[in-house]
Amino acid sequence: MSTLPKTLTLDTSTSRANPTPQPMKRLTVPRIRQRKGGGEPLVMLTAYTVRQAQLLDPHCDMLLVGDSLAQVIYGLPHTVAVTMEMMALHGAAVVRGSYHAAVIVDMPFGSYEASPEQAFANASRLLKETGAAAVKVEGGKVLAPTIEFLTQRGIPVMGHVGLTPQAVNILGGYGVRGKSDEEARSIVEDAVAVAQAGAFSIVIEGVLESIAIEITGKVACPTIGIGASAQCDGQVLVTDDMLGMFERVPKFVKRYQDMAGVIDGAVKEYAEQVRSRSFPTDDQIYKG
Ligand SMILES: Nc1nc(=O)c2c([nH]1)NC[C@@H]1CN(c3ccc(C(=O)N[C@@H](CCC(=O)O)C(=O)O)cc3)CN21
Ligand SMILES: CC(C)C(=O)C(=O)O
């Protein structure tokens, strides 16, 4: 009889006694959509690895496999270089590490912009290969026909307006968006078009607060803010930023922990103990 706690026992009975895999109890896209309005805000964080997903899952409504893995995992300068393979592999890991949160996967730059058909081929591949619930695409009015195309064919889409990092080569940087009246109006129009096309939720990133409040009041789906407003229907941050694992972070990040400091202290102690031969001790070695 195994003494392992239940969470660590392998359930080998599934294949024999119960050959039909049961769907897991995850938050669904329709239930996320229903969370529009002044109720409890939606909690979203990025996740890229199985262990990260396991630790975040109990506390989050949604886990975003963000293309920010470019900077966070791969040391790339921008998200432009991210590939379908990267999103598919990290997406699958995050789905394996979670059972409660809905998993959303960012579509990488170049995988959806050319046509609705291109977007469907790549979005369906991401859902098949990862088991995620939905995809996220950056863009506004121009993307509306694509969002409608995917939604009508069974692929839930999260939108992303305002500061859209995949457009860094057009924008020239990651500065706040919507400072001119014209740009502000354009961002609101983008969000309205994305919502009308059927997006189940919209990320609003890096805009003046008044824009985020106006969009949140205008669209029928929940808005998820990052550098936007506490009045959005939910919030998202890059996990490594809020844990103090990433060196240079935008103004909109709040640091909840200094994990880099924690790791630095532990590794420094290990290095000192190896060099002084005080590790390993009898506790860590085998005696015949
Ligand atoms: N670690 C990480 N965190 C993020 O929030 C993030 C990524 N990576 N990668 C993808 C995009 C890029 N994002 C970014 C990146 C940099 C700034 C930034 O440095 N903002 C400056 C202002 C820059 C300017 O005015 O030009 C700031 O201080 O807020 C903002 C958003 C958001 N996303
Ligand atoms: C910052 C969030 C919204 C994102 O798109 C990402 O992590 O890639």
Ligand SMILES: [Mg+2]
């Ligand atoms: Mg992204």
